Amino acid sequence: MTHARVALFEAPDEKLTVVDVQVGPLAEDEIRIRVAGVGICHTDLTALRGGVPLPLPAVVGHEASGIVEEVGAEVTTLVPGDHVVVSFDSCRTCTQCTSGRPAYCELFAALNYFGTRLDGSTTMSRDGEPVHGNWFGQSSFGTHAVASVRNAVKVDESLPLQLLGPLGCSLQTGAGTVMRVLRAKPGQSIAVFGLGAVGLSALMAAKALGCTPIIAIDPNPERLNLATELGATHTLDPNAIDDIAWAVTDISANGVDFSVDAVGLESVVQQALAVLRSPGICATLGLQGLENDIVIDQGHLLLGRTLTGVIEGDVDPHQFIPQLVDLWKKGQFPFDKLIETYTLPEINEALAAAAAGSVIKPVIVFD
The missing domain is CATH 3.90.180.10 (Medium-chain alcohol dehydrogenases, catalytic domain)
Structure with missing residues (x-):
């Protein structure tokens, strides 16, 4: 004992x-x-x-x-x-x-x-x-x-x-989503909603993969500053913008290839779908509880967009954690x-x- x-x-x-x-x-x-x-x-x-x-x-x-x-x-x-x-x-x-x-x-x-x-x-x-x-x-x-x-x-x-x-957990969730689920490639665009540990891990993974633009979205100015330091090419405060979808489209021409929702609120999931180009993929990661009803516009999906949920980055920790450690050693995570x-x-x-x-x-x- x-x-x-x-x-x-x-x-x-x-x-x-x-x-x-x-x-x-x-x-x-x-x-x-x-x-x-x-x-x-x-x-x-x-x-x-x-x-x-x-x-x-x-x-x-x-x-x-x-x-x-x-x-x-x-x-x-x-x-x-x-x-x-x-x-x-x-x-x-x-x-x-x-x-x-x-x-x-x-x-x-x-x-x-x-x-x-x-x-x-x-x-x-x-x-x-x-x-x-x-x-x-x-x-x-x-x-x-x-x-x-x-x-x-x-x-x-x-x-x-x-x-x-x-x-x-949180770091592999954000990074794994970008690297293993979305499988982003250099030059592809991404918007990250919510800059906690999960969202910022997704952002760092996108930077390591060579994504651009990388658009970070959060109402906290300190987190927006940190996002820039970690690789975001653009930052947006949703409280200061009337239409997030328009702002993201303005930055990325026709919308982004990928979006990550690290918040889980209905309004954020809706925005994360709206900013996608067609086709595009939104990964929702934010947990608001085991029961969390949301309503989405079917028109977003009919245009070829995908909404997918992800647990733990859909990775095998025995393989993925050593990869994140290697990225950290290289200064990329x-x-x-x-x-x-x-x-x-x-x-x-x-x-x-x-x-x-x-x-x-x-x-x-x-x-």
């Missing part, structure tokens, strides 16, 4: 409480990591608002990086001391997983959202009572987390481990510019900063 210090989620819209829990024995395919850093993702905020039916009490957090401390009996590809980034969990055996699309694993919900292992057991307890973990196969808002070989990606020990966690660090006792402050949008990617770091 291992003790861990975690930020406990006990009721929606209430502050997290830092408490001690017990981490139980590992299953045969699991690993225990000592967390070095964990990013705060918009999906964590959605869960903390009650937008995901996670049983409570629970621990969330799903963008962890850390050092392997112990491995289960059947684990052969990782050993204690390995540095890892922990991403979403997937079974690795279903049709979607074996075809290279683990983000659409047939067991995705059970492995990532239910708060227990598949057999109903929990990885943590407090005073003999269950604490629900397994949030995205990790529950990493704490000093230790239990994951598996399926969702732990080994990384080089020379890398800045505390900062790598967001590669496991400077995700560290998005990060501001906090300690575990400051987690509620970090969550508030993420919710308010005053910090793009808060990361909780540990010694």
